[in-house]
Amino acid sequence: MQPVTGQGEASGDGIVFHLRGVRYVYPNKQVALDGIDLDVRRGEQVALLGANGSGKSTLLKLLDGIIAPSDGTMTALGADVAAVAAGVDAFRFHREVGLVFQDPDVQLFSASVFDDVAFGPLQLGLGRDEVRARCDAALAEMEIGHLADRAPFELSGGEKKRAAIASVLSLHPSVVLLDEPTASLDPRTKWVLVNLVRRLGAANRTIVTATHELDIVPIIADRVVVLGEERRVLADGSPRDVLVDRDLLIRANLIHEHLHEHGGERHSHPHEAGPDHHHGDNPGVRHHDVVPASPAG
Numbered sequence: 001m002q003p004v005t006g007q008g009e010a011s012g013d014g015i016v017f018h019l020r021g022v023r024y025v026y027p028n029k030q031v032a033l034d035g036i037d038l039d040v041r042r043g044e045q046v047a048l049l050g051a052n053g054s055g056k057s058t059l060l061k062l063l064d065g066i067i068a069p070s071d072g073t074m075t076a077l078g079a080d081v082a083a084v085a086a087g088v089d090a091f092r093f094h095r096e097v098g099l100v101f102q103d104p105d106v107q108l109f110s111a112s113v114f115d116d117v118a119f120g121p122l123q124l125g126l127g128r129d130e131v132r133a134r135c136d137a138a139l140a141e142m143e144i145g146h147l148a149d150r151a152p153f154e155l156s157g158g159e160k161k162r163a164a165i166a167s168v169l170s171l172h173p174s175v176v177l178l179d180e181p182t183a184s185l186d187p188r189t190k191w192v193l194v195n196l197v198r199r200l201g202a203a204n205r206t207i208v209t210a211t212h213e214l215d216i217v218p219i220i221a222d223r224v225v226v227l228g229e230e231r232r233v234l235a236d237g238s239p240r241d242v243l244v245d246r247d248l249l250i251r252a253n254l255i256h257e258h259l260h261e262h263g264g265e266r267h268s269h270p271h272e273a274g275p276d277h278h279h280g281d282n283p284g285v286r287h288h289d290v291v292p293a294s295p296a297g
Protein backbone atom coordinates (compact mmCIF):
# COMPACT_ATOMS: atom_id res chain seq x y z
CA MET A 1 0.00 0.00 0.00
CA GLN A 2 0.95 3.62 -0.32
CA PRO A 3 1.98 5.28 2.93
CA VAL A 4 -0.07 7.98 4.58
CA THR A 5 1.46 11.25 3.52
CA GLY A 6 2.74 13.28 6.44
CA GLN A 7 1.27 16.25 8.28
CA GLY A 8 -2.13 16.32 6.72
CA GLU A 9 -0.90 16.44 3.17
CA ALA A 10 -3.23 15.12 0.56
CA SER A 11 -1.71 13.12 -2.26
CA GLY A 12 0.18 15.22 -4.83
CA ASP A 13 -2.96 16.17 -6.74
CA GLY A 14 -4.63 17.56 -3.59
CA ILE A 15 -7.15 14.71 -3.42
CA VAL A 16 -7.89 13.70 0.16
CA PHE A 17 -10.57 11.09 -0.56
CA HIS A 18 -10.95 9.17 -3.78
CA LEU A 19 -13.80 6.69 -4.18
CA ARG A 20 -14.86 4.77 -7.27
CA GLY A 21 -17.72 2.31 -7.33
CA VAL A 22 -17.60 1.92 -3.56
CA ARG A 23 -20.12 -0.46 -2.04
CA TYR A 24 -20.55 -1.31 1.57
CA VAL A 25 -22.56 -4.26 2.76
CA TYR A 26 -23.01 -4.86 6.50
CA PRO A 27 -22.46 -8.37 7.83
CA ASN A 28 -26.24 -8.89 7.95
CA LYS A 29 -26.23 -8.36 4.15
CA GLN A 30 -27.78 -4.89 4.43
CA VAL A 31 -26.46 -2.84 1.50
CA ALA A 32 -25.58 0.60 2.88
CA LEU A 33 -23.73 2.09 -0.10
CA ASP A 34 -24.02 0.91 -3.66
CA GLY A 35 -21.61 2.54 -6.07
CA ILE A 36 -20.24 5.76 -4.60
CA ASP A 37 -18.05 7.87 -6.89
CA LEU A 38 -16.58 10.82 -5.02
CA ASP A 39 -13.42 12.90 -4.81
CA VAL A 40 -12.83 15.34 -1.96
CA ARG A 41 -9.98 17.82 -2.25
CA ARG A 42 -7.87 19.29 0.48
CA GLY A 43 -9.52 22.32 2.09
CA GLU A 44 -13.03 21.55 0.84
CA GLN A 45 -15.98 21.84 3.19
CA VAL A 46 -18.56 19.30 2.15
CA ALA A 47 -22.08 18.89 3.49
CA LEU A 48 -23.34 15.33 3.17
CA LEU A 49 -27.12 15.18 2.88
CA GLY A 50 -29.53 12.29 2.55
CA ALA A 51 -32.59 10.73 4.13
CA ASN A 52 -32.39 8.43 7.14
CA GLY A 53 -30.67 5.23 6.11
CA SER A 54 -29.20 6.66 2.89
CA GLY A 55 -25.67 5.78 4.03
CA LYS A 56 -24.19 9.03 5.41
CA SER A 57 -22.82 7.51 8.63
CA THR A 58 -21.51 4.49 6.75
CA LEU A 59 -19.71 6.75 4.28
CA LEU A 60 -18.13 8.75 7.12
CA LYS A 61 -16.89 5.54 8.76
CA LEU A 62 -15.29 4.56 5.45
CA LEU A 63 -13.66 7.99 5.13
CA ASP A 64 -12.36 7.54 8.68
CA GLY A 65 -10.78 4.23 7.69
CA ILE A 66 -12.55 2.23 10.39
CA ILE A 67 -14.40 0.06 7.91
CA ALA A 68 -13.25 -1.09 4.48
CA PRO A 69 -15.29 -1.02 1.27
CA SER A 70 -16.91 -4.32 0.34
CA ASP A 71 -16.25 -3.45 -3.29
CA GLY A 72 -14.72 -0.67 -5.38
CA THR A 73 -11.55 1.35 -4.95
CA MET A 74 -10.95 3.88 -2.24
CA THR A 75 -7.98 5.86 -1.00
CA ALA A 76 -7.80 8.37 1.84
CA LEU A 77 -4.78 10.66 2.18
CA GLY A 78 -3.16 8.53 -0.47
CA ALA A 79 -3.55 5.34 1.59
CA ASP A 80 -5.59 2.30 0.66
CA VAL A 81 -8.54 2.46 3.07
CA ALA A 82 -8.87 -1.32 3.20
CA ALA A 83 -5.33 -1.48 4.58
CA VAL A 84 -5.93 1.31 7.08
CA ALA A 85 -9.08 -0.47 8.29
CA ALA A 86 -6.94 -3.61 8.72
CA GLY A 87 -4.59 -1.59 10.94
CA VAL A 88 -1.76 -0.76 8.53
CA ASP A 89 -0.40 2.68 9.39
CA ALA A 90 -3.69 3.33 11.19
CA PHE A 91 -2.07 5.31 13.99
CA ARG A 92 -0.60 7.88 11.61
CA PHE A 93 -3.82 7.98 9.63
CA HIS A 94 -5.86 8.83 12.71
CA ARG A 95 -3.57 11.70 13.60
CA GLU A 96 -4.83 13.31 10.42
CA VAL A 97 -8.44 12.21 10.18
CA GLY A 98 -10.91 12.57 13.05
CA LEU A 99 -14.54 11.44 13.11
CA VAL A 100 -17.16 12.74 15.50
CA PHE A 101 -19.65 9.88 15.63
CA GLN A 102 -23.38 10.41 15.38
CA ASP A 103 -23.77 8.69 18.75
CA PRO A 104 -21.45 10.31 21.33
CA ASP A 105 -21.67 7.22 23.56
CA VAL A 106 -19.45 5.46 21.01
CA GLN A 107 -16.78 8.14 21.47
CA LEU A 108 -16.74 8.64 25.22
CA PHE A 109 -15.33 5.83 27.31
CA SER A 110 -13.15 7.44 30.00
CA ALA A 111 -13.90 8.21 33.63
CA SER A 112 -14.02 11.95 33.00
CA VAL A 113 -14.60 14.32 30.12
CA PHE A 114 -11.04 15.62 30.51
CA ASP A 115 -9.63 12.10 30.17
CA ASP A 116 -11.61 11.56 26.98
CA VAL A 117 -10.38 14.83 25.51
CA ALA A 118 -6.80 14.02 26.60
CA PHE A 119 -6.87 10.47 25.25
CA GLY A 120 -5.89 11.34 21.67
CA PRO A 121 -3.07 13.76 22.53
CA LEU A 122 -1.68 11.25 25.08
CA GLN A 123 -1.72 8.56 22.40
CA LEU A 124 0.31 10.92 20.22
CA GLY A 125 2.95 10.92 22.93
CA LEU A 126 2.78 14.68 23.51
CA GLY A 127 4.22 16.19 26.67
CA ARG A 128 2.07 16.97 29.69
CA ASP A 129 1.94 20.71 29.08
CA GLU A 130 1.03 20.31 25.44
CA VAL A 131 -1.71 17.79 26.31
CA ARG A 132 -3.09 20.14 28.96
CA ALA A 133 -3.02 23.12 26.58
CA ARG A 134 -4.78 21.19 23.81
CA CYS A 135 -7.45 19.91 26.20
CA ASP A 136 -8.11 23.32 27.70
CA ALA A 137 -8.42 24.81 24.23
CA ALA A 138 -10.77 22.07 22.97
CA LEU A 139 -12.94 22.27 26.10
CA ALA A 140 -13.09 26.06 25.79
CA GLU A 141 -13.92 25.79 22.10
CA MET A 142 -17.00 23.70 22.95
CA GLU A 143 -17.67 25.78 26.09
CA ILE A 144 -17.52 22.76 28.41
CA GLY A 145 -14.58 23.62 30.65
CA HIS A 146 -16.97 23.30 33.60
CA LEU A 147 -17.69 19.67 32.65
CA ALA A 148 -14.04 18.55 32.58
CA ASP A 149 -14.25 16.48 35.77
CA ARG A 150 -17.69 15.02 35.15
CA ALA A 151 -18.26 11.42 34.08
CA PRO A 152 -19.39 11.34 30.43
CA PHE A 153 -22.21 8.90 31.11
CA GLU A 154 -23.76 11.40 33.52
CA LEU A 155 -24.04 14.15 30.94
CA SER A 156 -27.04 15.29 28.93
CA GLY A 157 -27.22 14.36 25.24
CA GLY A 158 -26.05 17.78 24.08
CA GLU A 159 -23.24 17.90 26.67
CA LYS A 160 -22.05 14.47 25.49
CA LYS A 161 -22.08 15.67 21.90
CA ARG A 162 -19.95 18.66 22.84
CA ALA A 163 -17.51 16.44 24.76
CA ALA A 164 -17.27 14.07 21.79
CA ILE A 165 -16.47 16.99 19.47
CA ALA A 166 -13.83 18.30 21.91
CA SER A 167 -12.23 14.83 22.04
CA VAL A 168 -11.65 15.03 18.28
CA LEU A 169 -10.59 18.69 18.21
CA SER A 170 -7.79 18.02 20.70
CA LEU A 171 -6.12 15.82 18.07
CA HIS A 172 -5.85 18.79 15.67
CA PRO A 173 -6.84 16.63 12.70
CA SER A 174 -6.40 18.11 9.24
CA VAL A 175 -9.52 16.26 8.10
CA VAL A 176 -12.59 16.54 10.32
CA LEU A 177 -15.60 14.30 9.76
CA LEU A 178 -18.74 15.33 11.62
CA ASP A 179 -21.80 13.09 11.80
CA GLU A 180 -24.81 15.28 12.58
CA PRO A 181 -22.81 17.51 14.91
CA THR A 182 -25.69 19.88 15.67
CA ALA A 183 -28.19 17.15 16.56
CA SER A 184 -29.31 17.65 20.17
CA LEU A 185 -27.48 20.97 20.51
CA ASP A 186 -29.43 23.97 21.80
CA PRO A 187 -29.69 26.92 19.40
CA ARG A 188 -26.79 28.86 20.91
CA THR A 189 -24.47 25.85 20.96
CA LYS A 190 -25.50 25.01 17.42
CA TRP A 191 -24.09 28.36 16.32
CA VAL A 192 -20.94 27.81 18.39
CA LEU A 193 -20.48 24.68 16.31
CA VAL A 194 -21.30 26.41 13.04
CA ASN A 195 -18.70 29.07 13.81
CA LEU A 196 -16.19 26.39 14.74
CA VAL A 197 -16.67 24.65 11.39
CA ARG A 198 -16.19 27.98 9.62
CA ARG A 199 -12.99 28.65 11.53
CA LEU A 200 -11.64 25.18 10.78
CA GLY A 201 -12.51 25.74 7.14
CA ALA A 202 -10.72 29.09 7.11
CA ALA A 203 -7.68 27.25 8.50
CA ASN A 204 -7.79 25.05 5.37
CA ARG A 205 -8.97 21.92 7.14
CA THR A 206 -10.94 19.47 5.05
CA ILE A 207 -14.38 19.00 6.59
CA VAL A 208 -17.21 16.62 5.75
CA THR A 209 -20.40 17.19 7.74
CA ALA A 210 -23.42 14.90 7.57
CA THR A 211 -26.49 16.88 8.52
CA HIS A 212 -30.24 17.13 8.16
CA GLU A 213 -30.21 20.84 8.94
CA LEU A 214 -30.50 22.57 5.60
CA ASP A 215 -30.36 26.06 7.12
CA ILE A 216 -26.73 25.67 8.19
CA VAL A 217 -25.53 24.07 4.95
CA PRO A 218 -24.66 27.25 3.02
CA ILE A 219 -22.73 28.50 6.07
CA ILE A 220 -20.68 25.40 6.79
CA ALA A 221 -20.12 24.06 3.28
CA ASP A 222 -18.94 25.13 -0.13
CA ARG A 223 -20.08 21.86 -1.65
CA VAL A 224 -23.11 19.64 -1.13
CA VAL A 225 -23.19 15.91 -1.80
CA VAL A 226 -26.62 14.29 -1.67
CA LEU A 227 -26.99 10.55 -1.16
CA GLY A 228 -30.16 9.17 -2.72
CA GLU A 229 -32.26 6.26 -1.67
CA GLU A 230 -30.43 4.19 -4.30
CA ARG A 231 -27.42 4.64 -1.92
CA ARG A 232 -25.44 6.50 -4.53
CA VAL A 233 -24.51 10.15 -5.06
CA LEU A 234 -27.68 11.78 -6.36
CA ALA A 235 -26.31 15.31 -6.60
CA ASP A 236 -23.00 17.05 -6.09
CA GLY A 237 -22.69 20.80 -6.43
CA SER A 238 -22.60 24.16 -4.72
CA PRO A 239 -25.11 24.84 -1.91
CA ARG A 240 -26.56 27.56 -4.12
CA ASP A 241 -27.35 25.10 -6.93
CA VAL A 242 -28.37 22.07 -4.91
CA LEU A 243 -30.51 23.74 -2.25
CA VAL A 244 -32.75 25.48 -4.78
CA ASP A 245 -33.50 22.26 -6.65
CA ARG A 246 -36.84 21.55 -5.03
CA ASP A 247 -37.59 18.41 -7.04
CA LEU A 248 -34.22 16.96 -6.10
CA LEU A 249 -34.69 17.78 -2.42
CA ILE A 250 -38.12 16.13 -2.42
CA ARG A 251 -36.75 13.10 -4.28
CA ALA A 252 -33.97 12.75 -1.69
CA ASN A 253 -36.49 13.17 1.13
CA LEU A 254 -34.74 16.29 2.40
CA ILE A 255 -37.88 18.34 2.25
CA HIS A 256 -41.38 17.12 2.54
CA GLU A 257 -44.25 18.12 0.30
CA HIS A 258 -47.56 18.70 2.00
CA LEU A 259 -50.87 19.42 0.42
CA HIS A 260 -53.05 21.75 2.41
CA GLU A 261 -56.73 22.41 2.18
CA HIS A 262 -57.92 25.75 3.43
CA GLY A 263 -61.68 25.52 3.22
CA GLY A 264 -62.31 24.67 -0.43
CA GLU A 265 -58.87 25.91 -1.53
CA ARG A 266 -55.87 23.64 -1.92
CA HIS A 267 -52.23 24.51 -2.08
CA SER A 268 -48.98 22.69 -1.58
CA HIS A 269 -45.64 23.77 -0.27
CA PRO A 270 -42.46 22.07 0.84
CA HIS A 271 -41.30 21.69 4.40
CA GLU A 272 -37.81 20.92 5.56
CA ALA A 273 -37.43 17.37 6.78
CA GLY A 274 -38.10 17.22 10.47
CA PRO A 275 -40.82 16.73 12.99
CA ASP A 276 -44.32 17.10 11.67
CA HIS A 277 -45.43 20.67 11.63
CA HIS A 278 -48.67 21.84 13.11
CA HIS A 279 -51.29 24.26 12.03
CA GLY A 280 -52.85 24.74 15.43
CA ASP A 281 -56.36 23.56 16.03
CA ASN A 282 -57.95 25.28 13.07
CA PRO A 283 -60.33 22.63 11.74
CA GLY A 284 -60.42 24.43 8.39
CA VAL A 285 -56.77 23.52 7.81
CA ARG A 286 -56.00 19.93 6.89
CA HIS A 287 -52.86 18.54 5.48
CA HIS A 288 -51.96 15.30 3.77
CA ASP A 289 -48.65 13.95 2.75
CA VAL A 290 -48.69 14.11 -1.00
CA VAL A 291 -45.89 13.57 -3.46
CA PRO A 292 -45.78 14.93 -6.04
CA ALA A 293 -47.43 18.25 -5.47
CA SER A 294 -50.67 19.08 -7.19
CA PRO A 295 -50.91 22.58 -8.62
CA ALA A 296 -51.69 25.40 -6.26
CA GLY A 297 -55.41 25.92 -5.83
Ligand SMILES: Nc1ncnc2c1ncn2[C@@H]1O[C@H](COP(=O)(O)OP(=O)(O)OP(=O)(O)O)[C@@H](O)[C@H]1O
Binding pocket: 026, 027, 028, 030, 031, 032, 050, 051, 052, 053, 054, 055, 056, 057, 058, 059, 102
Ligand atom coordinates in the same frame (compact mmCIF):
# COMPACT_ATOMS: atom_id res chain seq x y z
N1 LIG B 1 -24.48 -1.85 12.13
C1 LIG B 1 -25.30 -2.05 11.10
N2 LIG B 1 -25.66 -3.29 10.73
C2 LIG B 1 -26.49 -3.50 9.69
N3 LIG B 1 -27.01 -2.52 8.93
C3 LIG B 1 -26.70 -1.26 9.27
C4 LIG B 1 -25.84 -0.95 10.36
N4 LIG B 1 -25.71 0.38 10.45
C5 LIG B 1 -26.46 0.89 9.45
N5 LIG B 1 -27.06 -0.10 8.74
C6 LIG B 1 -27.93 0.06 7.56
O1 LIG B 1 -27.18 0.69 6.53
C7 LIG B 1 -27.95 1.67 5.85
C8 LIG B 1 -27.26 3.02 5.95
O2 LIG B 1 -27.24 3.41 7.32
P1 LIG B 1 -26.50 4.72 7.80
O3 LIG B 1 -26.45 4.67 9.27
O4 LIG B 1 -25.22 4.85 7.07
O5 LIG B 1 -27.52 5.83 7.27
P2 LIG B 1 -27.58 7.40 7.57
O6 LIG B 1 -27.72 8.08 6.24
O7 LIG B 1 -26.45 7.80 8.44
O8 LIG B 1 -28.96 7.55 8.35
P3 LIG B 1 -29.41 8.59 9.53
O9 LIG B 1 -29.82 9.86 8.84
O10 LIG B 1 -30.60 7.89 10.14
O11 LIG B 1 -28.27 8.76 10.48
C9 LIG B 1 -29.35 1.61 6.49
O12 LIG B 1 -30.15 0.79 5.68
C10 LIG B 1 -29.10 0.97 7.83
O13 LIG B 1 -30.22 0.26 8.25
Ligand SMILES: [Mg+2]
Binding pocket: 056, 057, 058, 102, 179
Ligand atom coordinates in the same frame (compact mmCIF):
# COMPACT_ATOMS: atom_id res chain seq x y z
MG1 LIG C 1 -26.33 8.58 10.30
